[in-house]
Amino acid sequence: MNSSALAVIDVGSNAIKYALALRSDMAVVKFERFETFHKGLDNNYNISEPYLDEIIKIILYMKSQIQSFCELHQWTYDIICVGTQVFRSAQNQQDFLQKIYHKCGIKLSILSNEVEANFEKLGVQNDPAILPFEHSSILLVDFGGGSTEFSWLFSTRPPLCIAVGKQDFMKQLSLEMFYDKYKLLYDALYASLPKIFVLAGSTVCCYAQCLQKMKSVNSIQNINLYYDEDYIHYVSQNERATADIGAALVRFLQSFHPEQMRFTTYGLRHGLIYAWANNLPEWMLIE
Numbered sequence: 001m002n003s004s005a006l007a008v009i010d011v012g013s014n015a016i017k018y019a020l021a022l023r024s025d026m027a028v029v030k031f032e033r034f035e036t037f038h039k040g041l042d043n044n045y046n047i048s049e050p051y052l053d054e055i056i057k058i059i060l061y062m063k064s065q066i067q068s069f070c071e072l073h074q075w076t077y078d079i080i081c082v083g084t085q086v087f088r089s090a091q092n093q094q095d096f097l098q099k100i101y102h103k104c105g106i107k108l109s110i111l112s113n114e115v116e117a118n119f120e121k122l123g124v125q126n127d128p129a130i131l132p133f134e135h136s137s138i139l140l141v142d143f144g145g146g147s148t149e150f151s152w153l154f155s156t157r158p159p160l161c162i163a164v165g166k167q168d169f170m171k172q173l174s175l176e177m178f179y180d181k182y183k184l185l186y187d188a189l190y191a192s193l194p195k196i197f198v199l200a201g202s203t204v205c206c207y208a209q210c211l212q213k214m215k216s217v218n219s220i221q222n223i224n225l226y227y228d229e230d231y232i233h234y235v236s237q238n239e240r241a242t243a244d245i246g247a248a249l250v251r252f253l254q255s256f257h258p259e260q261m262r263f264t265t266y267g268l269r270h271g272l273i274y275a276w277a278n279n280l281p282e283w284m285l286i287e
Helices: 049-072 093-104 113-125 175-181 183-189 202-215 229-234 237-254 268-277 281-285
Strands: 005-011 015-022 028-035 077-083 108-110 138-143 148-152 160-162 196-200 260-263
Touching (some): 005 268, 015 268, 028 268, 049 077, 093 108, 113 138, 113 196, 113 268, 113 281, 160 183, 196 237, 202 229, 202 237, 202 260, 237 260, 268 281
Parallel strands (some): 005 077, 077 108, 138 196
Antiparallel strands (some): 005 015, 015 028, 138 148, 148 160
């Protein structure tokens, strides 16, 4: 792919996002995010027809937006589409991949847990606000709809990937449940606690926006996270469940007593863009 721009469509368990960036400076020039009405798998661990139809509709819309924007600016461009946890688990994986390609003309690449974690790590390591801490012990927590990836930034340590995410906490929310679901993390961190947690994902973003309103600050990027029960006064009713889970995650991670906890908007899409723009070997996993 030698185009001047790249669009990454990220189809997750709860939302579909795209980011469009230029090769010259890797700056994201256009971004959109849509929550999906249908979520997860049915009782037979299949992507349902209504969910598949919704995914196809959103991808087609995003494709048209990307095409129009690039043609307006006379940019050559490529589009890649990646899927994560919900697709890794689907029994009808090949069926929906063929339908997406047939309807959208785009190949959806399903990333493994480890590949997803490595691109997330690459993306966050290029967050300008995180770079000053590269000599510290930093654990990235990317909390998604169906999985969580724990990656040590600026380190060769392998990631810890757990098939637990927002969907697992929708009905019951307590510190005890976090300790139960993330027992592997607790055991892994027992001997080497990170000085800094960096949190990513839309659930944490929703809680961070509450803190942003409480603190009356302009930017949410790299906001310092902490638990404050007054957040409930700063969240709308339709976002309450999401903010509650983000707040509970922050409260759980505070129990490890990090020196700092920060929020980042960087992640998977930025990592893919960086690998593409710099012709990194990791890019071959997608091409």
